[in-house]
Amino acid sequence: MSWRDKEREDFDATQTLDPSKTYTAWQLEAIANQILRDDSKRELCRKCGEYGEESGEIEALPQADENGDPVVDNEGNTLFVDFPELVCTNGHRWYKGEGKARTIAGKNPILFENHLQDRRRREIYTSVGTPDPSIEQGMYNRTHPQGRKVNSKDQRKRNGASFFR
Numbered sequence: 675m676s677w678r679d680k681e682r683e684d685f686d687a688t689q690t691l692d693p694s695k696t697y698t699a700w701q702l703e704a705i706a707n708q709i710l711r712d713d714s715k716r717e718l719c720r721k722c723g724e725y726g727e728e729s730g731e732i733e734a735l736p737q738a739d740e741n742g743d744p745v746v747d748n749e750g751n752t753l754f755v756d757f758p759e760l761v762c763t764n765g766h767r768w769y770k771g772e773g774k775a776r777t778i779a780g781k782n783p784i785l786f787e788n789h790l791q792d793r794r795r796r797e798i799y800t801s802v803g804t805p806d807p808s809i810e811q812g813m814y815n816r817t818h819p820q821g822r823k824v825n826s827k828d829q830r831k832r833n834g835a836s837f838f839r
């Protein structure tokens with residue numbers, strides 16, 4: 675492992691940015707990605723779609739097994755699990771785990787570096803000038819014996835795949 679990989683592996687991306695510190699571009703990106711990743715794990719209100727914040731209330735609910743039966747300890751006491759209560763800006767309340775997962779889609783979708791790489795991979799590059807306009811005018815989706823690999827009509831229909839792989 676190179677010193678750079680080691681340095682990157684040791685970097686704590688969950689830290690809060692300290693304005694008096696100097697960060698490298700890579701470190702800033704790692705922190706930003708962490709913020710986005712944390713954001714994608716937050717819960718949204720099922721009624722209005724706003725973010726939920728912990729209200730400070732915690733409800734202890736009996737722990738249930740996969741059959742819905744209460745889980746007990748060796749002495750027969752019911753075990754409880756703490757569920758923090760979440761509240762959205764419109765005052766709707768729910769318990770953690772019952773909300774809608776933020777994920778990376780939906781309103782304000784999140785793009786990670788690997789998604790951007792995916793897009794760049796599909797971009798058309800030319801050595802000179804701009805791509806031939808026929809790319810956008812119907813001449814684009816054509817095969818050639820030495821051309822790009824394509825998805826079959828069935829794959830395109832079933833998975834919403836693009837013409838070219």
Ligand SMILES: [Zn+2]
Nearest residue numbers: 719722762766
């Ligand atoms: Zn709400």
